[in-house]
Amino acid sequence: MGTLMIITKIFKIIAIPFCFLVIVKITLALQNLNEALGRVDSLDQEQTVWAATQIDHSITDFRRMVLYQLYAPDKMMDQSLGREFDIFYSRLSQVSDPILRKVLENTDFTLPIGEVEQARDSIADILDAPGPASNENLVQVYTIASALQELWRPYKFAVLQAAREQKFSQITAARVALRSARNSILIGAFFVLITLSLIFVNIRISNRSNVLEDKLLYDALTGSFSRSGFYNNLAKVRNLVSVAVVDLNKLKEVNDSMGHHAGDELLKVTSAALKDINSQNGFVARVGGDEFWVASSLDPDTLKALLDDAAKRIRLIFPDYERVSYESPVSYGICELENFSSFHDALMEADQKMYLMKSKIHDGTKR
Numbered sequence: 001m002g003t004l005m006i007i008t009k010i011f012k013i014i015a016i017p018f019c020f021l022v023i024v025k026i027t028l029a030l031q032n033l034n035e036a037l038g039r040v041d042s043l044d045q046e047q048t049v050w051a052a053t054q055i056d057h058s059i060t061d062f063r064r065m066v067l068y069q070l071y072a073p074d075k076m077m078d079q080s081l082g083r084e085f086d087i088f089y090s091r092l093s094q095v096s097d098p099i100l101r102k103v104l105e106n107t108d109f110t111l112p113i114g115e116v117e118q119a120r121d122s123i124a125d126i127l128d129a130p131g132p133a134s135n136e137n138l139v140q141v142y143t144i145a146s147a148l149q150e151l152w153r154p155y156k157f158a159v160l161q162a163a164r165e166q167k168f169s170q171i172t173a174a175r176v177a178l179r180s181a182r183n184s185i186l187i188g189a190f191f192v193l194i195t196l197s198l199i200f201v202n203i204r205i206s207n208r209s210n211v212l213e214d215k216l217l218y219d220a221l222t223g224s225f226s227r228s229g230f231y232n233n234l235a236k237v238r239n240l241v242s243v244a245v246v247d248l249n250k251l252k253e254v255n256d257s258m259g260h261h262a263g264d265e266l267l268k269v270t271s272a273a274l275k276d277i278n279s280q281n282g283f284v285a286r287v288g289g290d291e292f293w294v295a296s297s298l299d300p301d302t303l304k305a306l307l308d309d310a311a312k313r314i315r316l317i318f319p320d321y322e323r324v325s326y327e328s329p330v331s332y333g334i335c336e337l338e339n340f341s342s343f344h345d346a347l348m349e350a351d352q353k354m355y356l357m358k359s360k361i362h363d364g365t366k367r
């Protein structure tokens with residue numbers, strides 16, 4: 001009995017500081033988890049993706065306006081090359097955005113700020129010269145803008161890839177912190193008699209983990225997969241045949257003329273239409289403001305027919321689209337995966353095809 005009492009006293013002496021240390025460990029683990037989740041929440045991925053793609057879109061729009069000025073000035077309507085260049089100039093200034101620089105800091109890419117600014121200023125010197133620009137000057141402007149777009153395209157994809165990898169890195173850190181917190185709670189449960197409190201903390205952690213998973217894998221507005229969710233699903237599916245890059249046309253015009261609530265509704269309708277045609281054969285992700293990716297087990301011809309059906313469905317469900325355009329509400333490019341050495345190469349080619357279709361639709365609208 002005496003021995004038992006001695007052991008009990010020793011246990012009490014040891015248990016009190018040990019329980020205190022366990023509580024401290026739990027507190028620190030939860031603090032680390034909260035900080036890791038905070039870093040995930042603070043990643044400005046949408047701004048990064050928007051800046052990278054808008055620079056490319058702006059160059060494309062400016063080149064088109066130069067061509068109109070050269071060969072079809074009647075299509076300019078109430079637009080002016082000077083006003084378009086002001087927008088173009090502003091977009092190019094974003095190349096020095098610290099967000100883009102931070103995303104690329106751990107890659108082999110260094111933003112070509114000097115080259116972009118030199119090309120931008122060269123165009124400004126030509127267009128700001130006294131009197132109207134001659135055809136020779138406009139050809140020179142178009143040549144500089146084309147070279148600038150070729151320069152920027154690899155950086156655009158590098159920014160998108162780096163942003164995705166940075167997001168996954170922060171998610172991994174958050175998951176490590178999550179496991180550490182749970183382990184600390186399990187250890188503390190054996191030495192600290194606060195079962196209800198531990199259950200409450202565990203529920204909170206689980207709920208935050210689910211929120212974190214949803215933020216990573218799904219687009220909040222449309223319910224489609226996010227870019228990360230797309231790649232996560234891509235690793236699980238083995239029978240894919242085709243990939244399509246789909247871009248929603250005239251979203252900005254819908255937002256400007258009918259309000260952002262209408263633009264949000266159009267995005268939801270588009271996402272639903274794409275998921276309906278592909279629900280049994282693949283999956284859909286919204287990867288940018290107006291861009292979707294479709295991975296499918298269907299061949300390109302069948303997928304093309306279904307995308308055309310989806311475009312008709314969008315116009316039927318969202319009839320107000322005719323207030324901004326009578327053309328197709330979506331542009332798309334499709335590639336068959338077996339023709340490419342990597343999925344990334346197929347995606348880039350599909351992206352180029354989408355831009356070509358968008359250009360044709362834009363030209364048809366101007367007529």
